[in-house]
Structures are given as structure tokens and as C-alpha cells.
Amino acid sequence: MSELNNIAIKILENGKGILAADESTGTMTKRLDGVNVPSTPENRLLFRETLFGSLSMKKCIGGVILYDETIKQTTTKKNKIPELISKMGSLPGIKVDTGTKALAGSLEEKITEGLDGLRERLKEYNELGAKFTKWRGVYNISKNYPSKLSVHSNAHALARYSALVQECNMVPIVEPEVLMDGDHSVKQCLEVTSEVIKKCFDELIAHKVDLKGMILKPNMILAGNKSREKVSNEQIAKLTLECLQSSVPSEVPGIAFLSGGQSEIEATENLNLINKHNNTNFIMSYSYGRALQQSALKHWSKDIQDIEGTQKVFNHRAEMNTLAAQGKWSKDLEI
Ligand code: 13P
Numbered sequence: 001m002s003e004l005n006n007i008a009i010k011i012l013e014n015g016k017g018i019l020a021a022d023e024s025t026g027t028m029t030k031r032l033d034g035v036n037v038p039s040t041p042e043n044r045l046l047f048r049e050t051l052f053g054s055l056s057m058k059k060c061i062g063g064v065i066l067y068d069e070t071i072k073q074t075t076t077k078k079n080k081i082p083e084l085i086s087k088m089g090s091l092p093g094i095k096v097d098t099g100t101k102a103l104a105g106s107l108e109e110k111i112t113e114g115l116d117g118l119r120e121r122l123k124e125y126n127e128l129g130a131k132f133t134k135w136r137g138v139y140n141i142s143k144n145y146p147s148k149l150s151v152h153s154n155a156h157a158l159a160r161y162s163a164l165v166q167e168c169n170m171v172p173i174v175e176p177e178v179l180m181d182g183d184h185s186v187k188q189c190l191e192v193t194s195e196v197i198k199k200c201f202d203e204l205i206a207h208k209v210d211l212k213g214m215i216l217k218p219n220m221i222l223a224g225n226k227s228r229e230k231v232s233n234e235q236i237a238k239l240t241l242e243c244l245q246s247s248v249p250s251e252v253p254g255i256a257f258l259s260g261g262q263s264e265i266e267a268t269e270n271l272n273l274i275n276k277h278n279n280t281n282f283i284m285s286y287s288y289g290r291a292l293q294q295s296a297l298k299h300w301s302k303d304i305q306d307i308e309g310t311q312k313v314f315n316h317r318a319e320m321n322t323l324a325a326q327g328k329w330s331k332d333l334e335i
Pocket residue numbers: 020136175258259260261287288289290291
């Protein structure tokens with residue numbers, strides 16, 4: 001087994017998943033504003049080090065995706081953040097894209113930036129302890145979108161990024177996110193997501209990316225958040241599996257879903273059903289941001305010194321998702 005394949009499996013084995021704590025300062029400020037906590041570097045660090053020091057890091061969280069600010073921070077107990085994560089038995093990772101801009105040629109769509117100087121930045125992150133990385137491409141569904149141009153150019157950027165990351169001996173997480181925003185049907189989401197993922201793999205193969213040494217981070221197959229269509233959790237699981245089975249090459253070791261605006265319980269329930277019905281060889285786990293942190297953030301905001309109470313809330317969510325990643329979750333385990 002290659003070193004990269006080992007890392008990918010270590011992150012996702014035995015029901016472990018990924019904590020996506022890589023919100024940019026802008027996004028984190030929005031999250032903190034939402035719970036009335038000032039967004040200072042100290043507060044952003046305090047919340048994050050509280051999560052990273054939790055017990056569930058040992059048995060549930062195989063990897064943590066960090067943001068540039070956080071990977072360079074030192075905890076109140078004078079530990080470097082990547083060292084704290086490693087000490088807890090998890091692996092530190094880093095978001096390396098620099099966000100989205102309007103796509104020239106189709107200005108209502110987005111292209112992800114960050115390729116210029118990436119080789120040098122990767123070297124620096126690797127020296128800081130990163131073992132894996134993340135890059136997110138975004139796609140909207142509407143009557144005319146996503147355009148062929150957006151599907152192609154985002155796939156091309158994801159592939160160029162992945163090749164550079166593997167050259168630097170880290171595992172790339174490839175995240176093509178088809179957004180839930182809009183009134184599209186679940187069928188449209190299935191068609192668009194399948195097309196987007198297939199195009200990503202065409203480009204990854206063209207760029208000679210080792211598919212055994214990467215993790216795919218897709219959205220689940222859901223109806224738009226403004227659609228009136230009623231789709232059962234069973235159907236979501238079935239369509240998500242159908243999509244991945246037909247569009248992901250069998251060499252890929254693992255798939256870690258984003259939560260994308262689902263509630264905490266929805267994200268857990270859907271992951272659980274996906275695993276109950278999983279007849280593929282892919283590990284199917286989670287790489288959640290909001291669906292892992294929402295309750296913990298709410299609890300913490302009431303008393304930012306309540307480390308133990310916040311960790312308890314986070315541990316519960318992490319444990320529920322790790323059960324779901326093995327198809328062993330049930331609603332009565334929720335408190
Ligand atoms: P959500 O789970 O909140 O969608 O975040 C995952 C992520 O990493 C988005 O890039």
C-alpha cells in the first residue's frame with residue numbers, strides 16, 4: 001500500500017470522519033456573529049482548541065481540516081495546533097484554496113482560486129505538520145447552470161491542485177460541492193452531481209493523480225432547499241449511492257460527505273442510511289463543518305470558558321456520526 005493510501009485510510013477507518021474546521025476568517029466571523037461572540041483571533045482559537053482537545057478526537061475524528069490562521073496558532077497551553085491534533089491521535093489537514101471569484105465567461109458562476117504559488121505554500125504547510133489538504137469547487141443548479149464551462153474549469157482546477165498536493169506527499173481532498181440552494185428537484189441534483197463528479201475524475205486521471213491516495217468530498221443527493229418535493233431519507237441514501245457507484249472509480253478508497261446546510265440530525269440520519277445500504281467497496285464517512293459544530297458553538301457561546309460542557313456536546317455529535325459511518329446509529333441514541 002502506498003503512503004498516501006495509508007493516510008487516506010487512517011483518516012476514515014473504523015467509522016472515523018473529518019472535522020471541517022477550516023472556515024475562513026470571513027465565514028467564521030459570520031458564525032460567531034450569529035451567536036454574539038466577538039470574532040477575535042483569540043476567540044476563534046479558543047473555540048477550535050476546545051474542540052481539538054475533546055476526547056472524541058481519539059476515537060471519532062481521523063482528521064481535522066484547518067484554516068491558514070489556525071495551523072499557525074499556539075494554544076493557551078503553548079501547544080502548536082497541529083501538535084495538539086496529532087497528540088490526540090488525529091491528523092492535521094489544511095484548506096489550500098483561496099476562495100471563489102466570478103467565473104470569467106459566465107459571471108453568475110464561481111471558479112475557485114489559489115493555484116498561483118500553491119507548490120510553495122504546500123511545502124510550508126507540510127513543514128507545519130499537514131498530512132492532507134482540501135480544495136472546494138462550487139456549482140449552482142438552475143435552468144442554465146452549471147454551464148459546461150464551470151463544470152470543466154472547476155474540475156481542471158481540482159485536478160491541478162490534487163497533482164501538486166500528491167507531489168508534496170499529502171492526500172488531496174477533492175470537494176466538488178453542488179449547492180443545495182434553489183428549487184431544483186432531487187433528479188436534477190442526481191444528474192448534475194453525477195456529471196460534475198465524472199468530469200472531476202476525467203481531469204484527475206488526465207493529471208495523473210493517484211486515485212488510491214485521495215478522498216472525494218461530495219454533497220449528498222438532495223432536492224433544493226426551496227423545492228416543495230418531499231424526498232425520504234431512504235431515497236436520499238439510495239440516490240446518493242447510485243450516483244457514487246456510477247461516477248467514482250473503484251480505486252478511490254474513501255468518500256467523506258459535506259453536510260452542506262443539512263441539520264445535524266439530517267446529516268447523521270442520511271449518512272447512517274447510506275452506510276446501511278452501502279454495497280460498494282468505498283468507505284463512506286463524514287467531513288462535516290456545520291453539522292459537527294453547530295450545537296457545540298451554541299453551547300460555548302453562552303459561556304466561552306465552559307470547555308468541559310462544550311466538549312461534551314461536541315463528543316456526542318462526533319460519536320453519533322461515527323456510529324452513522326458504520327450504519328449503527330439510531331434516533332433513540334440522541335439526547
Ligand atoms: P459543511 O459540512 O458545513 O457543508 O462544511 C463542509 C466544508 O468543508 C465546506 O467546504
